[in-house]
Amino acid sequence: MYYNLMKMPAMVLSGRGIITRVDEILKEYHLFFPKRVLITQEELYGWYGSQLDGCADEVIFVKGGYFDEASDLMAKLTDKDALLLAFGGGSVLDLVKYCASKRDLPYINIPSALSNDAVYSCVARLIGHNGKKRSLSVQPPLAVLVDFEVVSKSPRKMSLAGMADVISNLSACEDWLLAKKDTGERINELAFNLARQAALPLFEHSEDVGSDAFFADLAGGIVTSGMSTIISGDTRGVSGAEHLISHAIDEYFPEKATLHGLQVGWAHLYIEKNIRHNEREAARLEAFFECTGLMNAIRENVPWTDDDFLSLVPYALKIRKRYTILNTL
Ligand SMILES: [Zn+2]
Missing domain, CATH: 3.40.50.1970 (Rossmann fold)
Incomplete structure (x- = not known):
């Protein structure tokens, strides 16, 4: 056995x-x-x-x-x-x-x-x-x-970045489903479910970022995300196209790089809105990003605009062999 x-x-x-x-x-x-x-x-x-x-x-x-x-x-x-x-x-x-x-x-x-x-x-x-x-x-x-x-004493943008990183599991899971449909890639359902479950409780915190309840769900989300990667033996459930874009910024444009989670959050929203054309999810994300202050943190720290996004895709495709929505462009 x-x-x-x-x-x-x-x-x-x-x-x-x-x-x-x-x-x-x-x-x-x-x-x-x-x-x-x-x-x-x-x-x-x-x-x-x-x-x-x-x-x-x-x-x-x-x-x-x-x-x-x-x-x-x-x-x-x-x-x-x-x-x-x-x-x-x-x-x-x-x-x-x-x-x-x-x-x-x-x-x-x-x-x-x-x-x-x-x-x-x-x-x-x-x-x-x-x-x-x-x-x-x-x-x-x-x-x-x-x-x-x-x-709670760390700068607020750090906690917001951590939150965006965990929420981006939802994007990574979409990519995993797409890879299954387009290429027949196997999905580890336990890892998949854990990655999704890690993100969902965070949406309860639109009004109380920085509270103990928020940090409890953020810490729980981070640990659950990690368990997903250990179960699947890779980062499939927590790192999709939005992570490839963020890694491409770190790798090829380090002078224009900022906190990982803020880059990931920016890319996640762009992908949902303009590539997946998932209007309901994009609207939910955008409203949540706005009321938690994440959107402001992205505006203040991520120097990339939506017009730059597509120029990053060829670099993102070089980062690692992982089928995502970017492969369909
Ligand atoms: Zn990450």
């Missing part, structure tokens, strides 16, 4: 004051390790160090985000029984994910912002020697801890 053994998180916990209780929480969940290493940025530690007191035996400061830094960090991770605690934004989490996977060490993600699905995924994106982002496959974290007091 053949079946996949999947790594699921031992715990996902969100709430207020979580970072002050890490030691207690790990004991409560029977996650005992002879040594714990906190990896974070010096500036963040300056803000939250006193609250994180006692959660680790050692603290390592990193810049995060760059592939170059990985060998330095791995050289410091000499203890084979250590649990790594990654505290920071996507750049810190991605670096720790990559190094932990290379060293075969368990790690827990404690995000300081919920700006994209890096919090729980089997892919790390790090900037390589050529200044371009590389996607590296990694082990998922042992657990995710989300402190609403911490993430």
Whole structure:
């Protein structure tokens, strides 16, 4: 008999004051390790160090985000029984994910912002020697801890970007259905349903972005999205044409790139409106983007206009071999 053994998180916990209780929480969940290493940025530690007191035996400061830094960090991770605690934004989490996977060490993600699905995924994106982002496959974290007091202090556009990233699962799932129809690609229904379910609760938050209830659904959506990718063994349910456009911007026009989620949200709305001609969904998205402030964040940060979209398509098609609505143009 053949079946996949999947790594699921031992715990996902969100709430207020979580970072002050890490030691207690790990004991409560029977996650005992002879040594714990906190990896974070010096500036963040300056803000939250006193609250994180006692959660680790050692603290390592990193810049995060760059592939170059990985060998330095791995050289410091000499203890084979250590649990790594990654505290920071996507750049810190991605670096720790990559190094932990290379060293075969368990790690827990404690995000300081919920700006994209890096919090729980089997892919790390790090900037390589050529200044371009590389996607590296990694082990998922042992657990995710989300402190609403911490993430609510991050700039609002970060949370809006994270929300847009999870909502774009709906676009990715449309592409998956299209690939099934046009090319006979197999759909993993569990992964498909999880990806869709991750996005839907967020539409309840048109009036309360930044509230604890919003962050709870955003954190839940991010983790559920990650589980979808682990079940399908790829990012099919969470990354469609809108992600190809965003990756093309990062890859070919890094000087005109901004937060991943904002680029994805911009592309998602354009595709729904002008390529899929799904008027009802486009109107729903547009109204939701407007009242949550996401539309404004896109206007202020994404330098691309709708007139530029089609010029990005040839670059997007070079990103990866994945059948999407862009293949039909
Ligand atoms: Zn994404």
